[in-house]
Amino acid sequence: LLVSGLTGCNKSGGDTILIGEFASLTGKEATFGISSHEGTILAVKEINAAGGVLGKQLELKTEDDQSKAGEPANVVNKLISKDGVVAILGEVASSRSLEAAPICQQNGVPMISPASTNPKVTETGDHIFRVCFIDPFQGTVMANFATKTLNAKKVAVFTDVKSDYSKGLAKFFKEGIAKAGGQVVAELDFNGGDKDFKAQLTAIKTAGPDAVFIPAYYTDVALICIQAKQLGISIPFLGGDGWESPTLIEIGKDAVEGHYFSTHYSADAGTPNVQNFVDSYKKEYQGKVPDAMAALGYDSAMFLADAIKRANSTEPGKIREALAATKEFEGVTGKMAINAQRDAVKSAVILQVKGGKFTFVETVNP
């Protein structure tokens, strides 16, 4: 279904450039999709207000994949075959980007994921790009934070085996722990969407770790933290970017208090770039503060527009070449180097849930 299109004619009209976007606007990870979509829309509006690209306005065609496996393939096929988009922005969740990427690759349409951090996403092929760091980096950041900053030498890892993101990040975190001389004393699994985690949490408690790493998405994480608290587990819980949603705190309340996670950006960073973005986002969306997905959605659209300009063409193959030729890009999520694997090399930030808010702890450079 068509969720939104900005003003302009369709591609056949010839005076707009049609770009596709797929996102989880409804379903289990809706806050991810809504945020990245809002950031993307804001970028497109700003680009169009400044005269567009190659003298044409950008037109964004957005499809909702409902946070559901199977849907990314459907909607991306439609965007390419029926709508004829010149490039595609999406998704946040790695499993859904992994589903869509082979379709973009086979059709020769460049895809830019704003926020999928699993390494396999861009390994799909030379048409697949991202504006975020990857999980080998994120896993190392949190392994070092656990062992060095928190002095947690014994850790437990609790993985969502239904999610490529979770499985990958768990693996890289464990490698980082081993390198830092720590020890993984318990490894437990769950399936995203489960409601009862007591058996695994009891096993974790028995193993006696100093900290627990949960590389999962916010809804599951909140429930896990609530049940951990009920079982009297009071050690720090750590996670990755999948934690970043106001829903984590709405559901988890005091059970998520004090815990830490890594992510892509902090609205408190205070640089002029971030401040301008935060101000215009708030103006556009009734005072809402942009989260990492919003910032990455914005950066993905800006990255694409910049490449179309340099390609001086709206041909997907030429756009791909210009994207691949990008060495460095300055986004609201910071300065990124685009490497030969089409991944962004850039800093991560660590946030803590404190007083019911996400508070900035530190920036970690690659």
Ligand code: PHE
């Ligand atoms: N990195 C996560 C994934 O690959 C998605 C995500 C990005 C979640 C940014 C929150 C913030 O699935």
